[in-house]
Amino acid sequence: MEVNDISFENLPRAVAHLVSEIAEIKFLVERKEPPIISQKRIPLDITEACQIIGKAKPTVYTLVRKRLIPCYKNGKKLYFFEDELLDWISQGKKKTLKEIEAEAKLDFGKNFKKISTNFNKN
Known part of the structure; x- marks a missing residue:
């Protein structure tokens, strides 16, 4: 429809x-993924680093x-x-x-199987 065709x-x-x-514009906008802003x-x-990690300046200098x-x-x-400090x-x-x-039970189970296998061979 042209702009000139509009009448009462x-x-x-x-x-x-x-x-x-x-509706078409809304569909296109909703389908589009939000832009990734780096x-x-x-x-x-x-x-500022001392405040983030909660250490005194001399401690940070030592680290x-x-x-x-x-x-x-x-x-x-x-x-x-900041991201590197939080990762650290x-x-x-x-x-x-x-x-x-949980780790001890897991390790004990593995070692117990090895010991019992070796004991049964002798």
Whole structure:
């Protein structure tokens, strides 16, 4: 339908045409996946890094010197990235008692089968 064809007599047909166009646009918009926006990695200074990991500056400097914490150095200044610090923290997870017990039962079952198999051979 052309824009010039709209008159009072053609109004119902024009509205029907607009409704179908809107439905088609809505379908296309809903079908499209949301755009993936890449987040910029903004470097943090040592003060911000200390706040994120909850350690004092001397402790962080010691971790850097021992190469235990991910960091970057440009000139005399240290830089950190939040995602790397959070990954570093998550790598230090301690096992719960239930996890330790489950591992022990699993290992005991494997070792018990080996021992019983060897005992039956002799």
